[in-house]
Amino acid sequence: MFMVATRTARKWAQRYRTDGAAGMTDRSSRPHSSPTRTPEHLMRAIVRLRWRHRLGPVQIAGRLGLPASTVHAVLVRCGINRLSRIDRVTGEPLRRYEHDHPGSLIHVDVTKFGNIPDGGGHRFVGRSQGLRNRETTAKRTGRRNHRYEPRPGTSYLHTVIDDHSRVAYIEIHTDEKATTAIGVLRRAVTWFADHNVTVERVLSDNGAAYKSHAWRDTCTQLGITPKRTRPYRPQTNGKIERFHRTLADGWAYARHYTSNTDRHTALPTWLHFYNHHRPHSALGGQPPITRLTNLPGHHT
Numbered sequence: 001m002f003m004v005a006t007r008t009a010r011k012w013a014q015r016y017r018t019d020g021a022a023g024m025t026d027r028s029s030r031p032h033s034s035p036t037r038t039p040e041h042l043m044r045a046i047v048r049l050r051w052r053h054r055l056g057p058v059q060i061a062g063r064l065g066l067p068a069s070t071v072h073a074v075l076v077r078c079g080i081n082r083l084s085r086i087d088r089v090t091g092e093p094l095r096r097y098e099h100d101h102p103g104s105l106i107h108v109d110v111t112k113f114g115n116i117p118d119g120g121g122h123r124f125v126g127r128s129q130g131l132r133n134r135e136t137t138a139k140r141t142g143r144r145n146h147r148y149e150p151r152p153g154t155s156y157l158h159t160v161i162d163d164h165s166r167v168a169y170i171e172i173h174t175d176e177k178a179t180t181a182i183g184v185l186r187r188a189v190t191w192f193a194d195h196n197v198t199v200e201r202v203l204s205d206n207g208a209a210y211k212s213h214a215w216r217d218t219c220t221q222l223g224i225t226p227k228r229t230r231p232y233r234p235q236t237n238g239k240i241e242r243f244h245r246t247l248a249d250g251w252a253y254a255r256h257y258t259s260n261t262d263r264h265t266a267l268p269t270w271l272h273f274y275n276h277h278r279p280h281s282a283l284g285g286q287p288p289i290t291r292l293t294n295l296p297g298h299h300t
Contacts, residue, residue: 038074042066046074054083098164102292103197105163105227107240108185108204110176113252115152115260124256155260157247158184161240162197165291166283167275168243172264181209182218189222195292201225205237250274 002009015023038046042064049060057071064071075081099105114121117137122130137143138150145151156176160169169188173180189199202224204210210228219226229236251270257263279285 038066038070043074043078046071047078047080050075050080100164102162102165102167103192103199105201105203106188106192106199107161107163107237108181108188108202108210109159109237109240109244110181110207110209111157111159111244111247113155113157113248115155116257116263117150117152118259120256120258123253152260155264156180159240159243159247160184160188161243162192162288163203163239166239166243166280166288167192167195167292168271168288170247170267170271172267176207176209178209178212178214182214185215185218186222189224197292199224201227203227203229203237205229205234206231246274250278 012024045064046060046066049055049063055063057068057075060066061068061071072081117130117133118140119125119133119136120130121133125133134150134152137152143151143153153174156173158171158173158176158181161167169191171184171187173184185202192199199222202219204215204226206228209215210226216226234241251267252263254270257266275287276289277287280288283291
């Protein structure tokens with residue numbers, strides 16, 4: 001009547017007689033024992049080689065005398081089948097974190113971009129024309145080094161990222177001194193406050209500006225807890241490091257700028273696009289601004 005095998009009908013009938021309606025739920029098909037499963041000590045050896053030496057399944061299989069398919073199955077089971085999930089420095093699985101509401105933690109850092117000479121840089125106009133443009137710009141500005149070579153200079157971008165929403169705030173300056181960094185922090189806190197976000201903590205690297213007493217005192221005045229990353233561990237501040245790469249690809253080197261002023265003028269437009277329109281892979285394809293859900297003031 002139900003187009004199933006007699007054995008199947010007998011199985012379900014027996015379950016109903018034994019357990020009643022509760023016996024009609026599906027059960028796991030996993031066996032009670034797996035005598036041929038890879039032993040625990042071999043699994044540990046596979047994971048150890050993966051973490052410490054970043055070897056692939058074939059190389060690990062060769063060292064341990066196992067089939068590569070077995071090694072791959074163990075790596076998948078342990079969640080380390082992709083090297084992108086393993087920290088390059090420690091060899092351990094990446095530990096990702098995210099604070100639960102906007103303003104709980106902001107990341108601050110400084111990234112540098114060489115100034116663009118008049119007419120464009122070598123990335124777009126070629127090495128020869130780029131050198132000529134640098135020379136023309138040096139004649140106009142008079143900026144040269146001790147060997148009388150053109151010195152276009154550097155733009156320092158002070159960047160601030162909210163850990164939960166990934167909303168970004170950026171200012172362009174000519175240095176990365178403590179006074180400048182403190183001014184950026186004050187204005188960033190005000191900017192976030194205008195978006196109904198109260199900053200509670202700030203995470204920075206161990207740069208001189210962020211280790212200064214002035215930075216500490218300013219954080220105290222603003223009611224913010226300052227935190228710093230472990231030395232030589234930029235991964236701790238990885239969200240803002242990844243944002244710098246997005247900034248370089250999407251704005252700094254995205255098109256041919258004919259001057260440094262031209263590139264600086266394009267920054268606010270790109271930043272608005274990033275915050276309000278650009279899909280973010282860590283946010284389920286939504287732009288960062290959609291995570292600023294503090295309009296009722298729940299987190300203030």
